[in-house]
Amino acid sequence: MPPSCRAEREHTMLTLYHALISTCSQRVRMALAEKGLVWTEHRISLPDNEHLTPEYLAINPNGLVPSLVHNGQAIHDSSVIMEYLEDVFPAQALRPADPVRLARMRAWTHYIDEVPSAATRIPSFHYVFGKGLRHLPRPVLEDLAAQRPLRKHMYLRIGPEGFSAQDLAQAWEQLEQSFQRMEAALAHGPWLNGEDFSLADISMLPVIVRMEDLGYAPLWSDRPRLADWYARITARPAFEAAFPPGSRLTLPPDTGVLPGLGQ
Template sequence: MELHGYFRSSASYRVRLGLNLKGLRYDYRPVNLLKGEQRGDDYRQLNPQGLVPALVDGDSVLTQSLAILEWLDEVHPEPALLPADPVERARIRALAYNPACDIQPIQNLRVLRYLQSEYGISDEQKKGWIQHWIHEGFGALERQLDPKPFAAGEQPGLFECCLVPQIYSAERFGMDIAEYPAIHRISQACAEIPAFVEARPEKQPDSTL
């Protein structure tokens, strides 16, 4: 498999985590978002949206991080990213969609660049925008999390694949997640797991380019 992504992309980070938790080997193909490589003709042959990540498996090209993670769970079912019980599966999906669908999309690079180019927001206003929406999402999550090691029980899964990249973004923009004890507890637990350590942005080859 080949994973085309960017080291600091939350969506790419999610998929790295899923692949690592499954113990799957892959070749990493950097796509530099700051240089606009995602908009190049070669990359758009893989993903016409011009977004990362794209996962290539043989003749198949998979896009959209959540779709990729669910595909991984179907094709490589152990260890599972989602619980077996349908109600629990829906609960975990709902938790995962908070950072992946509600928080991150409105603070990604193309949205922030649009706000700056079209509305002239300053770097400080950009930071405030990001922090506001993370606080909104994390506040809701904090009320929904049980006092378990992870959202689904004893092992990390889909939710943690989506939460940890959002925590990285929050800390990058000056937020202290310790004010969210349940989220902070999960973050600390994940930090002890090799699959999460190896997926961190600074561990990726393009982090130094």
């Protein structure tokens, strides 16, 4: 088999289990598009709890999306999936070859996973995804939480008013720190890792998109480098593939301004 045909066959054996609205799914779709990889999609309906079915848990016991299946092997966690794609399909590289620059990129991706991505879940659930959980009887909420291997304790923190003021303030502080770090880093190049467009930028993109959808865009109105970064990354052709219709949040009209943005 010619190498080109073999590569095409390998690409078509990529199956992504994902959800349109999932920020982790969005970053993997962006990476796939940037690398020009062909893949088969299997959409998971989060409202219908398809990520908690026995069939999906057999693929990903964490009950989270996305999951990548390649040659029959399941790969979990969006950051791990993106690194796997770099290992297996090195063309159109999204990470630098130089060890020092690679280490800096990975420091960014670890930070993004640990801080802004985690913080984004709090306002996302407080204002949108978790609103239906607020007035459930506690035993029902506890049962729903117990079904979620890695999100149990986050669900249990949801009360009649949503998340506590302390939870929201902590998320706000973490997001603000992230935007400050972005603005500082972008003084040294067009991308988070300097001249290299990389997995660091792709990892951060869904956070900024989600914050824009939730009404946080004023946070970077006085951060011109961050605003310029956002304009450039959303202009890339891969952005449309990563964020097809149905990928963005639309807030209810009565949501109003989020805390810290004028109230």
